[in-house]
Amino acid sequence: MKWSEISILTANEAVEPISNILHEAGASGVVIEDPFELHKEREDQFGEIYQLDPADYPAEGVIVKAYLSVNSFLGETVEEIKEAINNLILYNIDIGKNKVTISEVNEEEWATAWKKYYNPVKISEKFTIVPTWEEYTPVNSDELIIELDPGMAFGTGTHPTTVMCIQALERSVRQGDRVVDVGTGSGVLSIAAAKLGASKVEALDLDEVAVNVARLNIKLNKAQNVTTVRQNNLLDGVEDGADIVVANILPEVILRFADEAGKVVRPGGKFIASGIIQPKKELVKEALINAGFVIEEVLSMEDWVAVIAARK
Numbered sequence: 148m149k150w151s152e153i154s155i156l157t158a159n160e161a162v163e164p165i166s167n168i169l170h171e172a173g174a175s176g177v178v179i180e181d182p183f184e185l186h187k188e189r190e191d192q193f194g195e196i197y198q199l200d201p202a203d204y205p206a207e208g209v210i211v212k213a214y215l216s217v218n219s220f221l222g223e224t225v226e227e228i229k230e231a232i233n234n235l236i237l238y239n240i241d242i243g244k245n246k247v248t249i250s251e252v253n254e255e256e257w258a259t260a261w262k263k264y265y266n267p268v269k270i271s272e273k274f275t276i277v278p279t280w281e282e283y284t285p286v287n288s289d290e291l292i293i294e295l296d297p298g299m300a301f302g303t304g305t306h307p308t309t310v311m312c313i314q315a316l317e318r319s320v321r322q323g324d325r326v327v328d329v330g331t332g333s334g335v336l337s338i339a340a341a342k343l344g345a346s347k348v349e350a351l352d353l354d355e356v357a358v359n360v361a362r363l364n365i366k367l368n369k370a371q372n373v374t375t376v377r378q379n380n381l382l383d384g385v386e387d388g389a390d391i392v393v394a395n396i397l398p399e400v401i402l403r404f405a406d407e408a409g410k411v412v413r414p415g416g417k418f419i420a421s422g423i424i425q426p427k428k429e430l431v432k433e434a435l436i437n438a439g440f441v442i443e444e445v446l447s448m449e450d451w452v453a454v455i456a457a458r459k
């Protein structure tokens with residue numbers, strides 16, 4: 148199969164929405180080339196392997212790359228992607244230089260292109276994310292490993308929005324909890340919840356591809372006995388009384404289902420909301436307060452925030 152590489156030079160705050168646009172357009176394996184990654188101080192005592200080439204990174208802004216299969220609709224798909232990116236301005240999202248380029252790659256190139264950016268990485272006190280194709284020996288006996296192949300779904304586990312969710316879950320999940328993961332993507336947050344002792348996890352995603360990928364990853368991590376995976380829009384039809392609802396999704400989407408989360412989460416339970424760019428923080432906090440939550444903690448990493456809210 149032939150693949151076309153679409154490359155978008157953009158600003159930091161547009162990376163997540165553009166990644167979503169690309170996924171929705173059927174793209175596989177989104178790669179983010181952020182010069183911040185190149186200059187970041189790395190701790191290497193956890194066995195991570197970094198092989199980053201400066202030539203791959205832009206001098207200014209962030210490059211988001213994805214791979215689209217070459218078919219007769221490619222022209223339309225690219226136009227739709229461009230239009231959706233331009234529309235981000237309506238949400239006050241900075242799209243930077245917004246330079247879009249297209250080139251063709253062969254299958255072999257595409258299969259390895261994004262994997263070279265993805266290595267074992269310790270992302271919280273307890274968790275290390277390990278790509279399924281990497282060898283990794285745990286450094287500590289109490290280290291929790293999540294093995295992942297995100298395939299065509301969002302969720303390598305290493306994006307700041309995901310990392311903050313895992314850190315929040317680490318602080319919030321108690322043995323025997325019921326956890327609902329809205330927009331599970333690769334299933335990474337559901338796996339984390341199960342490994343932290345949740346006895347019932349619901350992994351939900353609107354995207355059928357994500358549901359299939361999540362199912363595989365959940366099995367790979369032996370979390371299938373406590374986790375059900377299904378295609379579902381937000382919290383539609385989800386039973387009340389959840390101990391925790393976690394969602395790493397666009398702020399506009401969080402606003403849409405905040406009230407419903409207020410009904411599904413039991414009093415004293417928690418809503419962990421991530422995927423929020425700094426300028427949208429107050430809007431999300433306000434919606435959560437109106438839905439009956441008290442803001443317990445706001446985590447931030449790079450340009451992103453995650454909110455831990457407790458149901459009154």
Ligand SMILES: C[S@@+](CC[C@H](N)C(=O)[O-])C[C@H]1O[C@@H](n2cnc3c(N)ncnc32)[C@H](O)[C@@H]1O
Nearest residue numbers: 301302309330331332352353354357380381395
């Ligand atoms: C940013 S990804 C998060 C993936 C993963 N939970 C993580 O933290 O890495 C957001 C996910 O939400 C899903 N999604 C978007 N809209 C949704 C909706 N209305 N209902 C359920 N899932 C949705 C997308 O398909 C995507 O997999």
